[in-house]
Structure formats: structure tokens, C-alpha cells
Amino acid sequence: DSGVTQTPKHLITATGQRVTLRCSPRSGDLSVYWYQQSLDQGLQFLIQYYNGEERAKGNILERFSAQQFPDLHSELNLSSLELGDSALYFCASSVGASGTGEQYFGPGTRLTVT
Amino acid sequence: AQKVTQAQTEISVVEKEDVTLDCVYETRDTTYYLFWYKQPPSGELVFLIRRNSFDEQNEISGRYSWNFQKSTSSFNFTITASQVVDSAVYFCALSEADQGAQKLVFGQGTRLTINP
Numbered sequence: 070d071s072g073v074t075q076t077p078k079h080l081i082t083a084t085g086q087r088v089t090l091r092c093s094p095r096s097g098d099l100s101v102y103w104y105q106q107s108l109d110q111g112l113q114f115l116i117q118y119y120n121g122e123e124r125a126k127g128n129i130l131e132r133f134s135a136q137q138f139p140d141l142h143s144e145l146n147l148s149s150l151e152l153g154d155s156a157l158y159f160c161a162s163s164v165g166a167s168g169t170g171e172q173y174f175g176p177g178t179r180l181t182v183t
Numbered sequence: 184a185q186k187v188t189q190a191q192t193e194i195s196v197v198e199k200e201d202v203t204l205d206c207v208y209e210t211r212d213t214t215y216y217l218f219w220y221k222q223p224p225s226g227e228l229v230f231l232i233r234r235n236s237f238d239e240q241n242e243i244s245g246r247y248s249w250n251f252q253k254s255t256s257s258f259n260f261t262i263t264a265s266q267v268v269d270s271a272v273y274f275c276a277l278s279e280a281d282q283g284a285q286k287l288v289f290g291q292g293t294r295l296t297i298n299p
Contacts (some may be wrong), residue, residue, distance in 0.1 A: 071227070071229075071230075102285070102287075104287075111289060111290075111291050111292065112274060112289040112292070114286045114287055114288070117284055117285060117286070119284075124283055124284040124285075125281075125284035125286050127286055157226065159228060161228075163285070166283055166284060166285065167281060167283065167284070167285060169216055169235070169285075170233075170285070171218060171230045171233045172230070172285070172287060173230060174220075174227060174228035174229075174230075175227070176226065176227045177226055177227065177228075179226075
């Protein structure tokens, strides 16, 4: 168990809908990262927050947004969902913001868009 | 741009065999960090090792060992005396030494199957 929690574990929704994925980092970790894992794109970095502030952005679609709250939990909002958004979404956390530290991953949320 | 290549898509071996997973990376930075993660059938990603670009010493942890060679931009992972529980997808990843942010770039992964 990495100490990173994600809810829900599974989510099934229809095209055009909006969903929110939630992540709580390990105790003491200030950075939260979101990744998408799909069969065609592999594991892709979406976005990083550090202590409430956005620090890095990857291939995140405009329909997706994230935020990190004062208690350090983070939410990833996915809107106007398309079939291609079906994927496993991981949250990870680390102590610092820099590129030096290892990231610990949560169990993931499997999103199915029908 | 950074890139990680894991050319072996799938590997299948019999238990107790040694197996090496290859990882080749590209980066223009002189300071960077390399990682290996394991994704067992249950789906979570498990951190295995981190190596910085200035430390080319090989590392051994039990049956696992890592060979980092800057000259060939490779960071290979060897499992000695493989066991069925080693069956998983293994990912190599790279991040640059940005003090303010971190983006992990992952390879496509190698699916390792250990047969009894």
C-alpha cells in the first residue's frame, strides 16, 4: 500500500457527461500528479500540483481540469466525455516539487465511457 | 525532448531463469533521474528504484539488479532466478532535474510473464 488513496475505484458513465476523480496524497507529501494510462497512449503525465499551485502540465486536454485543495487532496475533473477518454487514471504524490524524488502511485480509477 | 524506449513488448520465461528488461532513454539534460516501476496484474504502480545521472554504480536489491550506462543511454533491469510473482508489466521512466516541477516520461512497458 503506497499510502495514496483514490476514489472511486471504478466509474462508468456516458459520453458527454462530467466526472470528478479524487486523490489523497501520502501523509507529508505536498505534490500531487495525475496520469492517464490507455492502451494506445500508454502512461501519460497530465498535470502536477505542489501545495495548491499548478507546477507542470503535460498532455492534458482542455476538457480536463484539476485542482489541489488546502488539505492537499486533489480532484481531476473530466468533462464532455468521449469514448476515447476511457482509461485508468492514476494519482501519484511526492514530498517535493522537483524532478529528483520518486512518486508513489495510488491504485487508480478505471473510467469507462459508454 | 525526452523519450524512453522499452523495445521488448513482451517477454516470457520459465521460473528460475534470469531475465533482463531493456530501457534506452533520450534527454538533452546532463542532470536527470531514471526510475523503474512495476505494475502487477492488480493494476497499481509500484516504485522499484531511482537513479540519478551522476551515479553510474550498479545497484542490487535481492534478486533485482540495475545496470546504468550513460555511454549507451541505457538503464537495464535484471531479475535473477525469476519467480511467478515477478509477472507484471515493468515501466522505465525519466525525469529532468527541474527544481520546480517534475514530469515523468514513461516507456511503453514490458510485459513479463514467468511460467511455472
